[in-house]
Amino acid sequence: MRQAEQAADAWRNTQPVQRADFMEAIATEIEALGRDLIAVTMAETHLSEARLQGERTRTTGQLRMYASMLREGSWVEATIDTAQEGRPDLRKMLMPLGPVVVFGASNFPYAYSTAGGDTASALAAGCPVVVKAHPAHPRTSRIVAEAIERAIAKCQVPAHVFQHVDDAGYDTGKLLVLHPYTRAVGFTGSLSGGMALYSYAQQRPDPIPVFAEMGSVNPVIVLPEALSKHGEAIARTCAASVTLGVGQFCTNPGLILGIDCAGLRRFVEVMGQEVAQVAAAPMLHDGILRSYSEKRSRALAAKGVFEAGSAPNEDTEHLANATIAWVSGEDFLRTPHLHEEVFGPFSLIVLCRDATQMQDILQSLGGQLTCSIWAEPTDLQIHTSLLALAQRKAGRIILNGVPTGVTVAAAMMHGGPFPATTDSRFTAVGIHAVRRWVRPVCFQNFHEAFLPEALKNRNTLGIWRLINGQWNKEDVT
Amino acid sequence: MRQAEQAADAWRNTQPVQRADFMEAIATEIEALGRDLIAVTMAETHLSEARLQGERTRTTGQLRMYASMLREGSWVEATIDTAQEGRPDLRKMLMPLGPVVVFGASNFPYAYSTAGGDTASALAAGCPVVVKAHPAHPRTSRIVAEAIERAIAKCQVPAHVFQHVDDAGYDTGKLLVLHPYTRAVGFTGSLSGGMALYSYAQQRPDPIPVFAEMGSVNPVIVLPEALSKHGEAIARTCAASVTLGVGQFCTNPGLILGIDCAGLRRFVEVMGQEVAQVAAAPMLHDGILRSYSEKRSRALAAKGVFEAGSAPNEDTEHLANATIAWVSGEDFLRTPHLHEEVFGPFSLIVLCRDATQMQDILQSLGGQLTCSIWAEPTDLQIHTSLLALAQRKAGRIILNGVPTGVTVAAAMMHGGPFPATTDSRFTAVGIHAVRRWVRPVCFQNFHEAFLPEALKNRNTLGIWRLINGQWNKEDVT
Numbered sequence: 001m002r003q004a005e006q007a008a009d010a011w012r013n014t015q016p017v018q019r020a021d022f023m024e025a026i027a028t029e030i031e032a033l034g035r036d037l038i039a040v041t042m043a044e045t046h047l048s049e050a051r052l053q054g055e056r057t058r059t060t061g062q063l064r065m066y067a068s069m070l071r072e073g074s075w076v077e078a079t080i081d082t083a084q085e086g087r088p089d090l091r092k093m094l095m096p097l098g099p100v101v102v103f104g105a106s107n108f109p110y111a112y113s114t115a116g117g118d119t120a121s122a123l124a125a126g127c128p129v130v131v132k133a134h135p136a137h138p139r140t141s142r143i144v145a146e147a148i149e150r151a152i153a154k155c156q157v158p159a160h161v162f163q164h165v166d167d168a169g170y171d172t173g174k175l176l177v178l179h180p181y182t183r184a185v186g187f188t189g190s191l192s193g194g195m196a197l198y199s200y201a202q203q204r205p206d207p208i209p210v211f212a213e214m215g216s217v218n219p220v221i222v223l224p225e226a227l228s229k230h231g232e233a234i235a236r237t238c239a240a241s242v243t244l245g246v247g248q249f250c251t252n253p254g255l256i257l258g259i260d261c262a263g264l265r266r267f268v269e270v271m272g273q274e275v276a277q278v279a280a281a282p283m284l285h286d287g288i289l290r291s292y293s294e295k296r297s298r299a300l301a302a303k304g305v306f307e308a309g310s311a312p313n314e315d316t317e318h319l320a321n322a323t324i325a326w327v328s329g330e331d332f333l334r335t336p337h338l339h340e341e342v343f344g345p346f347s348l349i350v351l352c353r354d355a356t357q358m359q360d361i362l363q364s365l366g367g368q369l370t371c372s373i374w375a376e377p378t379d380l381q382i383h384t385s386l387l388a389l390a391q392r393k394a395g396r397i398i399l400n401g402v403p404t405g406v407t408v409a410a411a412m413m414h415g416g417p418f419p420a421t422t423d424s425r426f427t428a429v430g431i432h433a434v435r436r437w438v439r440p441v442c443f444q445n446f447h448e449a450f451l452p453e454a455l456k457n458r459n460t461l462g463i464w465r466l467i468n469g470q471w472n473k474e475d476v477t
Numbered sequence: 478m479r480q481a482e483q484a485a486d487a488w489r490n491t492q493p494v495q496r497a498d499f500m501e502a503i504a505t506e507i508e509a510l511g512r513d514l515i516a517v518t519m520a521e522t523h524l525s526e527a528r529l530q531g532e533r534t535r536t537t538g539q540l541r542m543y544a545s546m547l548r549e550g551s552w553v554e555a556t557i558d559t560a561q562e563g564r565p566d567l568r569k570m571l572m573p574l575g576p577v578v579v580f581g582a583s584n585f586p587y588a589y590s591t592a593g594g595d596t597a598s599a600l601a602a603g604c605p606v607v608v609k610a611h612p613a614h615p616r617t618s619r620i621v622a623e624a625i626e627r628a629i630a631k632c633q634v635p636a637h638v639f640q641h642v643d644d645a646g647y648d649t650g651k652l653l654v655l656h657p658y659t660r661a662v663g664f665t666g667s668l669s670g671g672m673a674l675y676s677y678a679q680q681r682p683d684p685i686p687v688f689a690e691m692g693s694v695n696p697v698i699v700l701p702e703a704l705s706k707h708g709e710a711i712a713r714t715c716a717a718s719v720t721l722g723v724g725q726f727c728t729n730p731g732l733i734l735g736i737d738c739a740g741l742r743r744f745v746e747v748m749g750q751e752v753a754q755v756a757a758a759p760m761l762h763d764g765i766l767r768s769y770s771e772k773r774s775r776a777l778a779a780k781g782v783f784e785a786g787s788a789p790n791e792d793t794e795h796l797a798n799a800t801i802a803w804v805s806g807e808d809f810l811r812t813p814h815l816h817e818e819v820f821g822p823f824s825l826i827v828l829c830r831d832a833t834q835m836q837d838i839l840q841s842l843g844g845q846l847t848c849s850i851w852a853e854p855t856d857l858q859i860h861t862s863l864l865a866l867a868q869r870k871a872g873r874i875i876l877n878g879v880p881t882g883v884t885v886a887a888a889m890m891h892g893g894p895f896p897a898t899t900d901s902r903f904t905a906v907g908i909h910a911v912r913r914w915v916r917p918v919c920f921q922n923f924h925e926a927f928l929p930e931a932l933k934n935r936n937t938l939g940i941w942r943l944i945n946g947q948w949n950k951e952d953v954t
Contacts, residue, residue, distance in 0.1 A: 009865050074948070079909075081888040088878060090888035095868060097901070202679045206843065206895040209902065366683065380927050387927065388486050391572060396919040399927070401565060410943055411558040411567035413919035418683040424574070424916040425686065432556075432917070439901040440909070442873040442890035450857050450864065450876070464948055466887055471551070471941055471948065 003160035004099035004128040005181040010158040012096045012126040015453075016461075019124060020067035022155040026115055027060035027067075029147035037143055041109050044137040046282040051245060052110070059110040062117050062408055066124035069431045073463040077440070078454045080467045080476055088445045091455040094438040096126030097209075098183035101176045103197070104134035104141055105188035106284050107248045113137070114144040114164065117428060118186030118211075125437035127183070128161045132176060135168035136285040142166055174200050177210070184437055187212040188250070188428070190343070191419055198422050211436045213428050216369040216420040217254040217341050218403045219362060219393075221386065223379035226400070227263045234374050235267045238347070239274030241402035243322045246281045247345030248288070251370050251403040254341055257358050260328075260351040268349050271324045272309020275345070280311050280319035283344065292320050292344035299342055304331030308349065320344050329357040339365055359386055367417025367424065368394040370403035393417065395424065480637035481576035481605040482658040487635040489573045489603040492930075493938070495634065496601060497544035502628035503592055504537035504544075507621060514620055518586050521614040523759040528722060529587070536587040539594050539885055543601035546908045551941040554917070555931045557953055558945055565922045568932040571915040573603030574686075575660035578653045580674070581611035581618055582665035583761050584725045590614070591621040591641065594905060595663035595688075602914035604660070605638045609653060612645035613762040619643055651677050654687070661914055664689040665727070665905070667820075668896055675899050688913045690846075690905050693897040694731035694818050695880045696839060696870075697849040698863065700856035703877070704740045711851050712744045715824070716751030718879035720799045723758045724822030725765070728847055728880040731818055734835050737805075737828040745826050748801045749786020752822070757788050757796035760821065769797050769821035776819055781808030785826065797821050806834040816842055836863055844894025844901065845871040847880035872897065872904070 011019075030037070038052050047055075069075050076093045083089040100122040104113035111117060114131050122129045133141035145164035152159060165172060177185055177200040185201060187194050187210065194212030201210045222234055241253050256271075258264040283289040293316065300307055305327045313321035322345035329352040332338050338348060352358040362371075371394035373380075373387070380387060390397050395416030406414050406429055414429035415421045421428070426436045448456055454463060457476040464471055488496075507514070515529045524532075546552050553570045560566040577599040581590035588594060591608050599606045610618035622641035629636060642649060654662055654677040662678060662685065664671050671689030678687045699711055718730050733748075735741040760766040770793065777784055782804045790798035799822035806829040809815050815825060829835040839848075848871035850857075850864065857864060867874050872893030883891055883906055891906035892898045898905070903913045925933055931940060934953040941948055 008869075009862075013865070079888040081884075081886040087884050087886065090884060090886050092888040092890050098869065198684070199679075202676075207675070207899065208895075209900065377924060377926065380924070385486075388490070391918055392485075392575065395917065396921060397923075398921040399923045401922050407558075407564050407567060409558040409564060409567050410946065411556040411569040411919060413569050413917045415917070417916075418685075422684065423686065425912070427917060435902070439894075440872070440890045440892070440904060441868055442888060444873060444875040445878050446874075446876045447854060447857070449854065469887065 001179040001181040004130055007128045007158040007160040008098050011161045016070040020070040022157050023063045023067040025151035025155050026148050027063040029151045041140040045109050045284050055110045063120050066120050073461045076454050078465040090444055092440050092442040093454050095441045097437050099181050100127040100129050100184045101182050102131045103187040106134045106136040109137045109140045112188045114141045121433040122437045125434045127437045130163045132165045132173055177201055185210040212422045215250045215341050218251050218370045220253045220256045220372040222258040223375040225376035225379045226374040231263045231267045232270050235270035239271045241404045242347040243278045243345045244404050249404050254347050256349040268308045268326045275322040275324050276309040278311045278322045280313040280321040283320050295342040296346050302335050329353050362389050367420045369416045369420045370394050370396045372398040372403050478656040478658040481607050484605045484635040484637040485575050488605055488638045493547040497547040499632040499634050500540045500544040502632050503625050504540040506624035506628045518617040521617055522586050522761050532587045540597050543597050550938045553931050555942040567921055569917050569919040570931050572918045574914050576658050577604040577606050577661045578659050579608045580664040583611045583613040586614045586617050589665045591618045598910040599914045602911045604914045607640045609642045654678055662687040689899045692727045692818050693846040695728050695847045697730045697733045699735040700852040702853035702856045703851040708740045708744045709747050712747035716748045718881045719824040720755045720822045721881050726881050730880055731824055733826045745785045745803045752799040752801050753786040755788045755799045757790040757798040760797050772819040773823050779812050806830050839866050844897045846893045846897045847871050847873045849875040849880050
């Protein structure tokens with residue numbers, strides 16, 4: 001952390017184009033690792049080659065997206081109010097917080113680990129990063145860290161803008177969060193893990209922001225008209241989403257709500273049949289499999305919960321079998337643990353008595369990353385309050401689609417009210433993820449020569465600026 | 478809080494222009510209170526008529542500024558990525574968090590109290606507000622609350638978008654922060670008060686954001702060339718800033734750093750003489766005066782601290798006398814309590830051994846709202862690391878000026894690293910203060926008809942939007 005602190009001033013003063021070169025060099029170095037990296041990660045995580053190829057492309061894509069953002073430059077939100085009667089010259093822009101500690105995620109060994117979205121956005125913001133490798137894929141993390149170190153050498157950026165801590169101990173994580181030089185923390189993982197880090201950060205003499213993305217049950221609501229018209233197709237699409245990647249996505253749909261009717265009973269049946277055809281598969285690591293088995297069993301043992309379908313599993317010690325269960329709205333509402341995430345290929349369908357109960361159930365849930373609604377236009381015209389409630393519960397509302405598959409785009413929101421994350425005001429995906437690591441700094445009455453480039457009169461960077469209330473790319477005159 | 482929660486959906490769905498009308502109606506109602514309001518507040522706070530007239534103008538100006546922001550509309554940060562190969566249609570905008578609890582500040586009975594900046598920005602964001610009146614000016618708060626209630630009636634907005642809690646008890650504040658329907662908290666006041674609320678918020682089953690602005694010592698650095706050229710004038714300007722409004726501003730300059738030399742000794746002398754001519758004056762309330770007297774005495778009693786000048790005070794039970802003291806850099810560094818704010822008309826001048834010690838002292842301070850630097854261009858060329866450090870310590874850097882006088886403008890940053898505030902990423906002043914109370918919500922694959930107006934294809938609001946990476950005011954085609 002001392003080394004990160006020492007690198008902080010140099011890194012914050014690095015020209016945006018140099019930071020962009022560095023982000024791109026990391027992407028190139030990761031690509032140069034070729035199939036060797038994939039093979040190591042397959043062995044460590046049991047994820048498929050195709051999945052890992054895709055995830056690596058996403059990871060290098062993210063790095064290049066932040067490079068583009070830096071080259072374009074407007075992300076600093078330069079805001080200028082020139083001197084007027086009774087008002088001094090004021091110029092404000094976003095600046096880096098300082099050293100950021102990133103905890104790698106087990107379920108995204110590339111895209112949310114060592115060179116993943118948190119690292120990339122923090123580096124782009126101008127913050128040195130210290131990554132705590134996830135103990136489930138230490139070799140992958142080390143290989144990617146070495147790729148970043150090669151990029152550091154090639155780009156001649158400060159040596160300690162990136163550091164890698166390869167230690168499985170919880171104490172190391174705690175020390176990193178408590179360290180006086182740590183200015184912010186990024187985490188993707190379980191509620192218990194995220195809340196532990198969050199509480200360490202609050203215990204500091206100087207609390208620091210922790211952005212922890214802690215998962216969610218991602219409710220899927222199937223409205224009557226859509227159910228009636230396309231029930232079986234929706235059931236098949238949902239089954240594919242639940243079982244995608246052995247259910248190990250934070251946007252996995254763990255809860256499906258519908259109003260009880262023959263169509264919904266058929267929906268339950270189809271989803272059950274679909275998942276029964278999915279081969280049991282290994283999960284990321286033993287701890288996750290154990291947790292899945294326990295939570296799945298506990299859910300199935302709850303009063304009023306019935307299994308709708310389940311993949312055969314001869315080897316429960318090593319494989320997870322996808323499972324669909326169903327329960328009545330009454331039983332769901334009276335069983336709090338059914339509201340919690342079962343991380344893995346499990347989904348619970350709730351047969352609600354009526355629209356009011358469906359609304360009550362959505363209201364009873366904590367904050368969510370996503371809420372999906374399958375609806376025909378007539379459904380949406382009728383269920384307006386449900387749509388309003390979904391917007392208060394979740395960061396992303398999906399119409400006629402499944403929550404898995406988080407597109408990396410500026411308009412993506414990957415975040416949501418607690419307990420989905422510790423701060424609903426930020427996204428972990430897309431260019432706006434950089435805002436977690438920056439703060440505004442205002443320069444009052446400054447000499448032109450001593451202002452940051454983005455705030456000088458001449459707009460040499462060609463960026464969008466808010467000048468006296470107007471967005472433009474003009475010089476200040 | 479239940480009433481606020483019930484008003485939340487209606488208020489979030491109110492058209493921006495209606496919200497703007499309401500903000501303006503509040504401003505008009507407050508103006509209509511005329512001198513009667515000022516008289517009540519003078520009696521409650523001992524602030525002067527001129528000061529209160531100015532503060533009321535600032536308050537109504539803030540309300541109208543947020544109205545303008547709503548009418549212009551781009552603040553929602555509409556971001557649209559249209560469907561492409563492998564990417565669904567994604568549309569994101571900022572939406573209100575829900576009910577916000579605002580704690581009135583004692584030192585700004587209008588501008589940071591009942592209808593002040595926190596209330597105005599939260600209402601503009603679309604959040605219902607519950608104000609806890611500051612017990613030091615309950616009548617002022619009640620009168621302003623009634624003005625807001627008249628505006629509610631005239632504008633036919635939901636009755637409980639604003640509610641006023643007139644209760645001096647700490648327990649009431651705690652209950653408001655802990656209430657399940659509370660979604661965020663705004664506070665301006667002491668470190669102990671702000672941290673109490675912050676810790677309640679962290680103890681909730683679902684932690685919520687608390688933006689607490691808790692003051693700061695606002696270091697002023699006088700660099701050698703500036704001292705040599707304009708030392709006496711700077712001393713007089715600083716003395717006026719320290720004593721302005723009996724020192725009861727969160728941006729009051731409580732610490733002045735210079736490198737020891739004959740010029741700095743003369744600077745100390747002039748500041749001492751200046752404040753000795755300022756009549757002792759009543760503070761906002763007894764508690765603040767008591768705290769000032771205690772902290773001032775403690776500072777003056779510290780080893781190596783010498784009084785440079787002090788206003789005569791015959792009535793220490795009711796009046797505060799402005800005081801300037803000085804201390805060596807060594808003694809300052811070894812006396813932690815001298816680093817803390819003495820809220821009131823007090824400032825400590827630190828005679829630093831050299832530039833390195835001045836840097837060490839700035840480094841030793843906690844986060845600050847402001848850092849002021851008096852410098853000639855040659856000073857800035859020499860002391861580059863000091864300028865860099867100031868940017869890491871404070872939210873606003875002022876060149877050749879004093880920190881008091883916080884202009885309400887988009888480019889203003891009123892905030893800073895802990896303990897100046899609980900979250901350095903937000904400002905409490907200017908249009909961007911609204912960001913404390915909003916979060917992004919993404920709509921994926923939505924029917925045009927069910928999208929919020931700001932995200933529809935046709936840009937009927939005429940707002941700036943980021944469409945497929947380009948800022949423009951176009952329709953989506």
